[in-house]
Amino acid sequence: MKIKNFIITFVSAIALLLSTSTISFAKVVGDKIVLGAAVSLTGKYSSNGVHTQNGYNIAVERINSMGGVKVDGKSYKFEIIYYDDESNSGRAAQLAERLIKQDGVQYMLGPYSSGLTKAMAPVTEKYQVPMVEANGASRSLFTKGYKYLFAVLAPANLYLDVAIDTAVEKNGGKPVRIAMAFEQDAFSQDVRLGIVEAAKRTGSKIIIDDKLPKELNDMAATLSKVKATKPDVLVVSGHTKGALTAIRQISEMKVDVPMLAMTHCDAAKLSKQHGKASEYALCASQWHKSLSYRDNYFGGGMEYAADFKKMFDYDPPYQSAESSAALLVFKDAFERANSFDTKKVRDALAATEMQTFYGNIKFAPGGQNISKPMVLFQVICNDDGSKCENKVVAPLKWASAELVHPIPKWSDR
């Protein structure tokens, strides 16, 4: 019995030794900088999780093939350890812990969605591991005082306030009447706050303010109210399900509004699924390939879109573009820090001020990117609705087409 106990103790001691010794390899192995990422490869976010992963991969490939990251006169290559977080926030937090403690990762890339980023941020913060994330826009991520969290995207409250400004402008500078329907989740409610602020700023009035239950896929009641009250703008945000439901029911119920602004059109493949019914919808987007930003790695948006399509065989949604930008930010920070010390890298990240093909990047103290505005595109279709395109219409600086306003009535379409 004693011998058995001794053997068990001995074996577990060795196992413990082995497991702790793996910690020492880590952040930088040979000429590789190892980044960790938990993305949703299965579960409900798996489509966007894959867009995120593809965005990371194309950037890693590009940076490595163009000489890698130069730190202290030596050239390093990026490598990413991926785990599948199963679209589950509990799992995402566990994986962050595992990446840091077991795999010894010292630099993290973000997961997909605000919810999962929210689950991982406390962990990376605890271990003081810098995380550059590209897919968590919820404002609450940036008000917690996190020091190691950096987001290359504009926060959720800025998604649609451009739409209100545009509506006011089209109304001759006079305040407008706003109807809005938002799903009850962190992201959509942040978008709502942005609209509430924009309404206050412009003196506009909110006449319908519906909060859609998460499980709901019927907006008929909200749309009936819109029909009865005739607002100037209708704003809808409820992820892909909300976008698809809204377009379906607006077209079926023949709801006429002068302006319809939404989120998640890209991710919902709105124009592909609804064709001409989705025409004239205004969509908030973090990025569009026609924008004129440039960098040395991808060139401009058009080149990025072409290279991405060659590699993955589909057009890049903005979720991929912003993910690619996260790696450009990391590369820049490593080179400016000229060190692998996490504190120095963190400080370099905080001081980032650069332009990428995806947009300008400069972080506020809260970690959000403050130098890249959102763009609005409008879905414009050809006559028979067989081909629809997204045309950037606001802000005016990047507009590639003129905004169609007001939206033609259903009886004339």
Add this chain to the structure above:
Amino acid sequence: MDFLIFQAPMLMVQASIDGILLGILFALIAYGMALQWGVMNIINIAQGELVIMGGYIAYFMYLSGIHPAFGVIVSPIIMYFVGVGMYKLVINKVVDRDLFISILATFGISILAQQLMNFAFGADVVVAQSNFGTTMLFDGMVTIPNAKIFSGLVCIIAAIILVIYMKKSKLGRAIRATAQNARAAKILGVDTEKVYASTFGINAALCGIAGACIAITFTLHPYTGLPYTVRSFMIVIIAGLGNLPAVAISGMGLGVFEEWADYLIGTEFRIAAVFSLLVIILVYRRFKLSRKREYLK
């Protein structure tokens, strides 16, 4: 803004029609649930997943160029065999165990079905276009999508066919006999095993019809089955087992109640309102029952 519905009376019509058309759909799903609950004493947590699966069948017909409305014919046929297969694989092992075991088993099936659908069909939200157009009433004040009218009619026809089938056919009689007393039915020569399998199949077929309707009226996603399970469960609780008119009325009643609640107390509370109503109904029933008991004393 308060009580817009009373300022614009047309909204009452709109809300009631929307509610009834929504309710009919839920009533069909609930009827399937009530059927197998009554016959096999199984609460099927995977009901919603069967609905979504049926929806995907219609969606794939749409993708391959067939009008998705034909899904209401094809989908139940395929789903019948899915249901029978499910019974043979899992349900027959739990059918005479206690309710808790069957809830666990169907819960497991529901998770498995979600993951498999996610794996096979992807995590995108999808819709099938029927291009049925819209019916306008009262000078365009009330609009009813024809797809919703179509699905309402389909559900009513399916329910009528089922009622006649249960009354007249041999299998229908066997199912009803088994529901009344499985042991006695077995003694009298009913192959209860076969009855169970067909009941589960019929339930899945009903879910298939409802799913095809949902594909053309709402949206599909592998993880959105749960609301259908919960809603049909609720309708069955209110209506009781084996009572089709009650299922239909409580389905439509809940639909209308929910739409009105949206106008009166706000969109964010419409689901809460429905569940509060459930609690009130259950408490009221208990109260009525306890009075009856006293009377019997």
